[in-house]
Amino acid sequence: MVQSAVLGFPRIGAFRELKKNTEAYWNGKISADQLLAVGKEIRAHNWKLQKDAGVDIIPSNDFSFYDQVLDLSLLFNVIPDRYTKYNLPSLDTYFAMARGLQRKAAENSKAVDVPALEMVKWFDSNYHYVRPTFSHSTEFKLIGSKPIDEYLEAKAQGIETRPVILGPVSYLFLGKPDKDSLDLEPIALLKSLLPVYIQLLKKLAAAGAKEVQVDEPTLVLDMPKKVQAAFKTAYDAFAAEEGLPELILTTYFGDVRPNLSAIKGLKVAGFHFDFVRDPEQLEKVASILGDKQTLSVGVVDGRNIWKNDFAASIALVKKAIKKIGADRVIVATASSLLHTPVDLTNEKKLDSEIKDWFSFATQKLDEVVTIANAISGKDVSEKLAANALSIKNRKEHEINNDAAVQKRTSGIDDAMATRSSPFPKRLAVQKGEFHLPLFPTTTIGSFPQTKDIRVMRSKFTKGTISEEEYTNFIKKEIKGVVDFQEKVGLDVLVHGEPERNDMVQYFGERLKGFAFTTNGWVQSYGSRYVRPPIIVGDVSRPAPMTVKTSVYAQSLTEKPMKGMLTGPITILRWSFPRNDVPQKTQALQLSLALRDEVQDLESAGIHVIQVDEPALREGLPLRAGAERNDYLKWAAESFRVATSGVKDTTQIHSHFCYSDLDPNHIKALDADVVSIEFSKKDDANYIQEFANYPNHIGLGLFDIHSPRVPSKEEFIARIGEIMKSYPAEKFWCNPDCGLKTRKWEETTASLTNMVAAAKYYREKYAKKD
Structure with a gap:
């Protein structure tokens, strides 16, 4: 039986509940407890939605009030001194790092004036993350329990989840030195960071987590040799520890082949790769797997809204099975679904013919499950036939074939592009x-x-x-x-x-x-x-x-x-x-x-x-x-x-x-x-x-x-x-x-x-x- 997996789900709520309540908190209209309660409601809804859809591997710790990378910085005490000197509550420190804070002195508090940390694009997406900022005085320590708390929340709901955390190499490589430590290379902090990761992973294991998704998306970037070497250092350290959950090393958004040597031989339970962005990498990445390592095959697009082509996805998954066997293959979203809208059923005004071409995050759950079921031999023939018709109708539609536009585009020359x-x-x-x-x-x-x-x-x-x-x-x-x-x-x-x-x-x-x-x-x-x-x-x-x-x-x-x-x-x-x-x-x-x-x-x-x-x-x-x-x-x-x-x-x-x-x-x-x-x-x-x-x-x-x-x-x-x-x-x-x-x-x-x-x-x- 081939399992289905989702790498992450949108945290905003189907009708932007998170935005409305976060801004209400910033404006002093609701309390911190009220905001936290809204987050809990959204998480519970998302987990139930995925369970009801039949997804086998459901993520936790994919929720954030602002940014998942910033969450990790707060969790690991990567908080520049300029934010700690005001003794703000943890949530307010978090938002001050995200968006700055300027507040006049009041009877029970002193004035606050601090700018935000740098914010940059998350790879080639339109999502922005808050860049971790390190200094020579950074002292890594575990000062929170968010991933454990959210795992236990889902467990109390009767749902077993796979916690998601950003991996240590990507976390450091995506960061930067603070202005007082410009000579610092963040990757040099790896050995001092690893004990905190190990502490977190042990706490997750103690809470009952059997498996953890460790995201290392920087594997699709050009990386210096010392950063490539850091993967062996980090994951050998994890393998040497007893009592850790199994780790699924996860990457997405591109071709991992130039960095395969950095992860070949790592003692992890399995790997996840994005085959929407690069299906050609299958043969090469399958060749690095150990005899028992699983391969999570990312075939459902987490970045776009087009309906999955089931025939093409099933063919690719079967190719993976032919190489390593059905018992070691998982059908998954290519990346987190964070980058897609929540639910197509909430769209009442779209032209019905065009709407049939789309798939939002909620519909992508069904796509992952359907592909896994098809591979496992379950009868999904009606869904496959409907999918094939939808793909055909889109391809043949007149909106894709405007001869006048195509002729004008083909006539563009250098003169048109020169002042x-x-x-x-x-x-x-x-x-x-x-x-x-x-x-x-x-x-x-x-x-x-x-x-x-x-x-x-x-x-x-x-x-x-x-x-x-x-x-x-x-x-x-x-x-x-x-x-x-x-x-x-x-x-x-x-x-x-x-x-x-x-x-x-x-x-x-x-x-x-x-x-x-x-x-x-x-x-x-x-x-x-x-x-x-x-x-x-x-x-x-x-x-x-x-x-x-x-x-x-x-x-x-x-x-x-x-x-x-x-x-x-x-x-x-x-x-x-x-x-x-x-x-x-x-x-x-x-x-x-x-x-x-x-x-x-x-x-x-x-x-x-x-x-x-x-x-x-x-x-x-x-x-x-x-x-x-x-x-x-x-x-x-x-x-x-x-x-x-x-x-x-x-x-x-x-x-x-x-x-x-x-x-x-x-x-x-x-x-x-x-x-x-x-x-x-x-x-x-x-x-x-x-x-x-x-x-x-x-x-x-x-x-x-x-x-x-x-x-x-x-x-x-x-x-x-x-x-x-x-x-x-x-x-x-x-x-x-x-x-x-x-x-x-x-x-x-x-x-x-x-x-x-x-x-x-x-x-x-x-x-x-």
């Missing part, structure tokens, strides 16, 4: 066009999305107010934002995006070839959830999408008003893309739609246009080589096709955030001005990397994911550090990212202080002249 003049010539023209001061100030695009905005959008969507009422409301909001920016003294303005629900969804709703969900929420980080659009067919733009709004905003001010667009790679990466055509094809189709919009904006008098590409780095293949080089070429080409059809007088901006960026990748876009998330970066070398960037750049000066407000003096100090390496004449002042998640009081204070710091440096450099 008419090089940057130095454009810069000279733009100086005469805009007359901007030194240290020009701007924002990334969005302003706070208030409750009033959300309520009016909901009313309009439901049809309880007219289009005229909604349009007038949006115009009033735009005018308020423009007036605010004029008052604060910003130099290049934005309209604030009150009409936009999301920077990708908004455009997807106006493009042909997309489908949308009502409750298809996916966690991006913390309480920030997104509803990715679904690219279901060939993409085109039926009509202008932003021109009227941008023209209205420009009419309210003499200052330059940015037209705000989301770039082709980010729309692609932050949607659920098609899996039946190359991503390059989808990106180029998007670039043509955006090219039309950029040219329409220019024709309408908008001469600063920002095309954001925060997902550029996210799409980068995880390993160096031909695939990565090819991606970088077509990703940059897609951006340039979208933006190169304008005159020299039009200034093209772009924005990037929460990734380890390479200046060469950004240089290839040939944008006139770029803005980059920077406020959480502690490494001075990061500034130096961009010192020779040829075009203009704004390194983000404050963290928009934190309610904390930097003072004018802090902004001055931050800019001063940058000016040690970066030429003043090229530098722009801006936040890390858009301000939609912030409150107005935080926004007002932060931007006021940022503008004051810019003026300080203008005066300083004017005196030098």
